[in-house]
Amino acid sequence: MLLEGKTVLITGASGGIGRAAAIGCARHGANVAINYLNDREGADSAVAEIEALGLRAIAVRGDVSDPAQAPIFVQAAVDAFGSVDVFVSNAGICPFHSFLDMPLEVLDRTLRVNLHGAWYMTQAAANRMVDQGRGGALIAVSSISALVGGGMQTHYTPTKAGVHSLMQSCAIALGPHGIRCNSVLPGTIETDINREDLADPKKREYMAGRIPLGRLGEPDDLAGPIVFLASDMARYVTGAALLVDGGAFVNLQ
Numbered sequence: 001m002l003l004e005g006k007t008v009l010i011t012g013a014s015g016g017i018g019r020a021a022a023i024g025c026a027r028h029g030a031n032v033a034i035n036y037l038n039d040r041e042g043a044d045s046a047v048a049e050i051e052a053l054g055l056r057a058i059a060v061r062g063d064v065s066d067p068a069q070a071p072i073f074v075q076a077a078v079d080a081f082g083s084v085d086v087f088v089s090n091a092g093i094c095p096f097h098s099f100l101d102m103p104l105e106v107l108d109r110t111l112r113v114n115l116h117g118a119w120y121m122t123q124a125a126a127n128r129m130v131d132q133g134r135g136g137a138l139i140a141v142s143s144i145s146a147l148v149g150g151g152m153q154t155h156y157t158p159t160k161a162g163v164h165s166l167m168q169s170c171a172i173a174l175g176p177h178g179i180r181c182n183s184v185l186p187g188t189i190e191t192d193i194n195r196e197d198l199a200d201p202k203k204r205e206y207m208a209g210r211i212p213l214g215r216l217g218e219p220d221d222l223a224g225p226i227v228f229l230a231s232d233m234a235r236y237v238t239g240a241a242l243l244v245d246g247g248a249f250v251n252l253q
């Protein structure tokens with residue numbers, strides 16, 4: 001049990017990587033506050049799965065791109081569990097689109113959700129941790145796309161580089177408060193975000209073929225790395241980026 005007695009907050013956790021991280025943290029003894037946007041059923045079922053493990057969980061609806069939602073989410077977790085020990089900024093969108101004719105609203109929404117939303121939520125969680133005075137852990141779900149490009153992701157990849165940069169700067173700003181700030185960089189993980197993109201058999205085969213470990217990722221592949229960074233096992237790790245990509249990034253030839 002690496003997170004016994006801790007309270008973990010995760011955004012966008014009704015499905016995909018966020019949900020797997022929420023359940024992974026509960027398996028290690030944490031109570032979990034789940035932020036979700038629209039999928040009430042998914043959020044409720046994640047809460048039920050955590051309660052079945054004997055831990056506590058709440059689901060709080062909110063759009064991370066609305067700055068008013070960040071203090072509401074943090075306060076809901078404090079009201080339910082009494083503290084904020086770990087915050088995972090996971091909510092994100094990736095509407096694949098070509099560069100030259102990118103609609104302004106697609107660019108704007110992607111920046112607002114992925115980057116502004118991460119910033120608002122991270123700041124609210126950090127303020128609570130500082131007030132508590134006993135440190136904490138902030139984790140951003142960045143991406144391999146923080147390091148490499150995507151022709152249909154010119155609006156998305158800068159947000160993933162941005163959230164890792166946020167963790168690096170927060171590591172400096174919050175280190176004196178004992179708050180560690182790190183990123184996980186997933187490779188290609190099969191979730192709703194890329195269901196349509198990977199439905200193309202040629203694209204799917206190409207992406208899987210780039211991975212030395214021989215398969216696309218699944219959400220649960222992120223649970224262990226997130227629990228590790230959240231826990232005291234990583235007590236001297238801050239400002240770091242942990243690739244979780246089956247080796248895709250290093251596979252040049």
Ligand SMILES: NC(=O)C1=CN([C@@H]2O[C@H](COP(=O)(O)OP(=O)(O)OC[C@H]3O[C@@H](n4cnc5c(N)ncnc54)[C@H](O)[C@@H]3O)[C@@H](O)[C@H]2O)C=CC1
Nearest residue numbers: 012016017037063064090091092143186188189191192193
């Ligand atoms: N699946 C992949 O291959 C990779 C995913 N990631 C990142 O992982 C994170 C999670 O994505 P996945 O689990 O893959 O996809 P997903 O689509 O299953 O999860 C994204 C979650 O974010 C939520 N969300 C979207 N907009 C929101 C908003 N405005 N407010 C609150 N919640 C919102 C969605 O409702 C959804 O639950 C994202 O930040 C994504 O960029 C990073 C690298 C690879």
Ligand SMILES: C[C@H](O)[C@@H]1OC(=O)[C@H](O)[C@@H]1O
Nearest residue numbers: 094143144145187193194
């Ligand atoms: C949504 C994409 O399949 C996914 O998002 C990322 O951040 C990865 O790099 C993949 O491109």
